Amino acid sequence: EAEVAQSPRYKITEKSQAVAFWCDPISGHATLYWYRQILGQGPELLVQFQDESVVDDSQLPKDRFSAERLKGVDSTLKIQPAELGDSAMYLCASSPGQASYEQYFGPGTRLTVT
Amino acid sequence: DQQVKQNSPSLSVQEGRISILNCDYTNSMFDYFLWYKKYPAEGPTFLISISSIKDKNEDGRFTVFLNKSAKHLSLHIVPSQPGDSAVYFCAARVYGGSQGNLIFGKGTKLSVKP
Numbered sequence: 001e002a003e004v005a006q007s008p009r010y011k012i013t014e015k016s017q018a019v020a021f022w023c024d025p026i027s028g029h030a031t032l033y034w035y036r037q038i039l040g041q042g043p044e045l046l047v048q049f050q051d052e053s054v055v056d057d058s059q060l061p062k063d064r065f066s067a068e069r070l071k072g073v074d075s076t077l078k079i080q081p082a083e084l085g086d087s088a089m090y091l092c093a094s095s096p097g098q099a100s101y102e103q104y105f106g107p108g109t110r111l112t113v114t
Numbered sequence: 115d116q117q118v119k120q121n122s123p124s125l126s127v128q129e130g131r132i133s134i135l136n137c138d139y140t141n142s143m144f145d146y147f148l149w150y151k152k153y154p155a156e157g158p159t160f161l162i163s164i165s166s167i168k169d170k171n172e173d174g175r176f177t178v179f180l181n182k183s184a185k186h187l188s189l190h191i192v193p194s195q196p197g198d199s200a201v202y203f204c205a206a207r208v209y210g211g212s213q214g215n216l217i218f219g220k221g222t223k224l225s226v227k228p
Contacts, residue, residue: 004157033215042118042203042218043158056215091157101146101207103216105157 002026004106006092012112018080021109025074025094033103034067034077035091043091049075050097082113117141118206120219127226133191135222137204140185144206148216149178149189152201161202162189194226 005024013019025032030051035043046065048056051072060067064083069075079086089110093103119138127133137147145166150158164171164178164187171178177190191198201223205216 006157009155040220042205042220043216044218045215048215093157099209101148101163101209101216102160104160105150107155107157110155 004092004094004104006090006106006109008109009107010110010112012114013082014114015084016081018078019082019111020076020078021090021092021111023075023077023092023106025092026104028096029094029104030072030097031095031100032069032075033093033095034075035093037089037091037108039088046077079111082111084113087111087113115140116219118204118217118219120204120222122222123220124223124225127194127224129196129226129228130193133189133194133198133224133226135189135191135202135204135224137187137189137219138185139187139206141206141208141217142185143208144217145209146207147178147180147187148205148207149176150203150205150218151198152203152221158203191224194224196226196228199224199226 007022032049034046037043047060047067049069067077089108091108092106095103117140148163149161151161152158162173162176164180180187201221203221204219
């Protein structure tokens with residue numbers, strides 16, 4: 001069964017350092033999402049891509065976060081500089097298209113900022 | 115302003131009995147509602163969904179009920195099994211224009227006791 005791949009699974013970094021996460025969606029899925037899940041909360045959307053274009057980044061803290069999906073396939077989410085409050089699970093999800101309501105999630109990257 | 119609310123952080127049920135997880139919402143524009151299941155250190159897994167034009171959807175042991183007038187949905191698991199122990203997230207989608215992302219509740223941790 002096709003799955004969304006994410007790496008690394010765990011990341012520990014010091015405050016003010018740069019960190020990057022990678023996501024490979026299910027093959028053929030045009031829509032890719034990055035979510036952040038803080039402990040005890042539900043996932044919250046950071047950015048949504050349709051192919052290589054950003055369609056919603058209204059909740060992305062653009063002063064420190066950036067995301068790209070250059071060839072419309074895999075994607076990278078970067079944080080620079082990391083802050084203590086960025087400690088969370090970063091989840092990537094994909095769906096066949098914007099009209100599809102089902103999203104398939106990867107295993108996530110657990111980020112700890114010290 | 116929480117648009118999707120899961121007011122019970124946890125629920126404990128005996129194996130073989132019914133588990134009922136509840137979710138309330140405020141936005142009348144949601145067109146699909148979904149339930150996701152999440153084990154520790156894994157990403158959410160899609161469980162079952164319901165369109166806003168339906169009032170019930172059933173899939174094996176899982177049934178979701180939607181009461182639009184009350185803006186309330188519930189997930190019934192019958193019979194409950196120890197493997198059902200996980201965090202369950204209610205999610206809702208507003209679709210229109212470029213927006214097709216999901217809004218999640220905070221989750222309910224279900225424990226099924228043998």
